[in-house]
Amino acid sequence: MSAPLAGPLDRLGRPVRDLRLSVTDRCNFRCPYCMPRTVFGPDHPFSPRSELLTYEELTRVVAIFAALGVSKVRLTGGEPLLRRDLEALVAMIAATPGIDDIAITTNGSLLAGRAEALRAAGLHRVTVSLDSLDPAVFAAMADTRISLDTVLDGIAVARDVGLAPIKLNAVVQRGVNDEGLLDLAGYARANGDLLRFIEYMDVGTSNGWVRDQVVPAAEIIERINAVHPLEPVPAATRGEVAQRWRYVDGGGEIGVISSVTQPFCTDCTRARMTATGELFTCLFATHGRDVRALLRGGASDEEIRDQISEVWSARSDRYSELRSAATVDAPRAEMSYLGG
Secondary structure: OOOOOOOOEOOOOOEOOEEEEEOOOOOOOOOOOOOOOOOOOOOOOOOOHHHOOOHHHHHHHHHHHHOOOOOEEEEEOOOHHHOOOHHHHHHHHHOOOOOOEEEEEEOOOOOOOOHHHHHHHOOOEEEEEOOOOOHHHHHHHHOOOOOHHHHHHHHHHHHHHHHOOOEEEEEEEOOOOHHHHHHHHHHHHHHOOEEEEEEOOOOOOOOOOOHHHEOOHHHHHHHHHHHOOEEEEOOOOOOOOOEEEEEOOOOOEEEEEOOOOOOOHHHOOEEEEOOOOEEEOOOOOOOOEEOHHHHHOOOOHHHHHHHHHHHHHOOOOOHHHHOOHHHHOOOOOOHHHHOO
8 A cells, every 4th residue: 555645634724533333233231321122132133243334345445444544443242342352453453553542332241251362462542431430330331230340350461451541431321320420430540540520412313312311511510529639731732532631630531522512523533444344434323324335346445545535525514512302312323333
């Protein structure tokens, strides 16, 4: 492949720098804010294996995006660790010129047995979804029989094998888990983890989103600051979605992702590729562009690169900034399909 290009800019002047690469639309949790069991039940038609991109195809996609300026890749799902031999894909991506940061987002249920191999394959960072430290609240929010201890054990193993600092993501819903914010903050402080509180979002159309359950980022920071004084941390790079705050006493930092109350669309540099090869340019998008057909239809890398550049150059997404009663009810792809 030719040398990396400057890369396309979209209609708002945003470059593509980060690739979210979904490897499966399946998950062993049924978190109501993402994959409610009433919709994703035992008869739900998940993507057949033949429709999933192979590891070779996924790696080819990564190399094409690297030629457009992408340096960061995050593996997502569904639950990515349900994909067999994921370590092989990590190793293949790690060998791709231009990629210097490989991360994974996981629910942590399978992490204890995989963390060491993933680290050895070239994984740099891991993000674990952890919405509560209360076993009952955790079980309700994950809608799973897998224990909280299993997830905490996975996080501990990941720390031990050198994937620290672990990033923890907590989706905050008023009246559901917001009473446990300080418990999560204390856990992260004690273990040197990076905690990110995420406002409950209207991703997809099946999670029953209501704005009244959104706990604004400003309120989250106010609650933490009242016990552990905080000071803001400037963004390190364009495209950081979290507003970062550090503890005045040196006890680490937290972040808040405020897609609902303080949208950050104008700095978004993320592209998303589904496990079946659809390119999406926004977490709240309705349709993607079929890249799998190009991969399996004999298109050259340059032809695929040009198609991706065309899609990105035409991008004008800013759903969160335009959110209204009309947009909330519009059809959207589910997060479990396009990768969160």
